Amino acid sequence: xxxxGPNRYGKAETRVVRVTRHGDAHRIKDLTxxxxxxxxxxxVHLSGDNSAVLPxxxxxxxxxxxxxxHGVGAIEDxxxxxxxxxxxxxxxxxxxxxxxxxxxxxxxxxxGHSFVxxxxxxxxxxxxxxxxxxxxxxxxxxxxxxNTTNSExxxxxxxxxxxxxxxxxxxxxxAVDVSWRHADAEAPQDWDKSYEKARAALLAAxxxxxxxxxxxxxxxxxxxxxxxxxxxxxxxxxxxxxxxxLVDLAxxxxxxxxxxxxxxxxxxxxxxxxxLREDAPDAGPAWE
Numbered sequence: 001x002x003x004x005g006p007n008r009y010g011k012a013e014t015r016v017v018r019v020t021r022h023g024d025a026h027r028i029k030d031l032t033x034x035x036x037x038x039x040x041x042x043x044v045h046l047s048g049d050n051s052a053v054l055p056x057x058x059x060x061x062x063x064x065x066x067x068x069x070h071g072v073g074a075i076e077d078x079x080x081x082x083x084x085x086x087x088x089x090x091x092x093x094x095x096x097x098x099x100x101x102x103x104x105x106x107x108x109x110x111x112g113h114s115f116v117x118x119x120x121x122x123x124x125x126x127x128x129x130x131x132x133x134x135x136x137x138x139x140x141x142x143x144x145x146x147n148t149t150n151s152e153x154x155x156x157x158x159x160x161x162x163x164x165x166x167x168x169x170x171x172x173x174x175a176v177d178v179s180w181r182h183a184d185a186e187a188p189q190d191w192d193k194s195y196e197k198a199r200a201a202l203l204a205a206x207x208x209x210x211x212x213x214x215x216x217x218x219x220x221x222x223x224x225x226x227x228x229x230x231x232x233x234x235x236x237x238x239x240x241x242x243x244x245x246l247v248d249l250a251x252x253x254x255x256x257x258x259x260x261x262x263x264x265x266x267x268x269x270x271x272x273x274x275x276l277r278e279d280a281p282d283a284g285p286a287w288e
Contacts, residue, residue: 245264
């Protein structure tokens with residue numbers, strides 16, 4: 001016999017732009033919001049009974065309505081607001097997951113109404129609520145960083161297919177994709193300040209760690225976030241190794257003393273890992 005396993009449904013990637021107007025100085029929040037709901041959904045799968053289903057179109061409309069009614073501050077607050085609303089307003093819904101990406105804009109000069117899309121990373125969060133408890137995971141992706149020195153890679157295992165030479169000085173570059181779990185999502189907190197502290201910790205650790213491997217750098221970055229952000233209990237990082245290879249200029253009679261590189265976008269090494277406090281509380285569904 002077949003049985004219904006875990007399931008959820010929702011509206012993916014609702015784009016909402018919220019403009020706040022204070023005289024001539026405007027503020028803009030540009031978000032991509034994805035919702036996913038689960039609960040008493042057996043009958044819709046087994047018999048097609050839709051009585052427990054809140055349409056995904058309604059979920060999309062809720063995002064727009066809440067952007068108007070409540071405004072958009074820190075994306076964690078907005079995500080929690082939506083997650084709690086879906087669970088509290090729908091008897092059949094027992095768990096809500098809301099993921100938000102924030103696309104940054106910067107002011108265009110002194111004009112209060114003009115903006116230019118920022119080249120910064122994308123800020124992310126996932127908020128979940130089950131009617132009694134909430135979980136929040138914050139993060140970022142596409143934070144591109146590079147060190148021109150203070151990185152080595154040698155002493156690695158070799159086999160008959162190894163061609164990579166050992167190096168005592170290399171360019172180390174990556175596009176950071178990282179998420180960090182808050183130990184207590186119920187406690188009032190300044191999400192924006194927490195985000196900036198975590199971001200600063202990641203950048204500082206990448207810059208001042210003398211790296212013998214990207215794995216070592218990953219651990220240093222995660223450890224620094226835990227040290228600088230007491231409310232964070234777990235950090236998960238994904239670091240693609242954006243390889244930079246010295247170009248052989250000998251055919252042109254030119255030396256290359258670590259000055260000209262070929263940046264290879266693929267294939268690339270992908271280093272992933274988790275750093276967490278020894279006393280980190282159980283994650284529950286935070287990472288689902």
